[in-house]
Amino acid sequence: MAQLPLGEHHYALTTTWTGNRGTGTSGYRDYARDVNIAIDGKPELLASADRPFRGDPTRWNPEDLLLAALSECHLLSYLHACVTAGVVVTSYRDAATGTMREDGRGGGAFAEVVLRPQVTVADAGMVEAAERAHEQAYDWCFIANSVNFPVRHEATVAVAD
Numbered sequence: 001m002a003q004l005p006l007g008e009h010h011y012a013l014t015t016t017w018t019g020n021r022g023t024g025t026s027g028y029r030d031y032a033r034d035v036n037i038a039i040d041g042k043p044e045l046l047a048s049a050d051r052p053f054r055g056d057p058t059r060w061n062p063e064d065l066l067l068a069a070l071s072e073c074h075l076l077s078y079l080h081a082c083v084t085a086g087v088v089v090t091s092y093r094d095a096a097t098g099t100m101r102e103d104g105r106g107g108g109a110f111a112e113v114v115l116r117p118q119v120t121v122a123d124a125g126m127v128e129a130a131e132r133a134h135e136q137a138y139d140w141c142f143i144a145n146s147v148n149f150p151v152r153h154e155a156t157v158a159v160a161d
Contacts, residue, residue: 013039019048034059063100063110069143070113070151071096078117078137085129085136090160091120110149117155130157 019032033049034056049055050063060068071094082089095116102108121130134155138144144151 013037063098066110067096067098067113071115073141073143074115074137077140078133081133081136081140082130085133087126087130087133088122089119090122093118112150112152114152114154119155119157120160121157122160124159127157127159131155
């Protein structure tokens with residue numbers, strides 16, 4: 001397996017609050033939680049708070065984005081792990097869930113995330129290696145290695161027809 005170069009990577013984006021209804025934050029109910037997130041060269045992402053926190057449920061919220069980051073990072077790390085193990089993945093779908101608990105003081109934290117990848121591989125002889133590749137993917141996932149709560153995996157592997 002080729003060793004990837006070590007390095008420091010920097011990321012930048014612009015988050016703009018678009019929820020001023022004309023009176024700014026004059027009161028808790030007087031402003032929208034609408035936000036636009038932009039990165040040069042990418043489509044703008046419309047975001048808000050989660051519905052229980054007075055947000056727009058049609059927009060992405062920070063909790064959605066964290067769950068999406070964990071799910072996608074595992075997927076990309078898993079595909080790489082499969083390539084290095086000689087496993088041909090033909091399909092991958094994750095039904096990820098996350099649990100966040102409020103602390104009663106206005107804050108809270110995620111308690112856990114469960115990833116449920118449903119993977120299809122090209123050959124029955126690849127199933128065992130495909131199952132093991134989830135462990136390698138977890139070790140390689142930058143996002144999972146950056147959070148302080150458990151990220152569990154309940155993966156299934158099937159063989160293509």
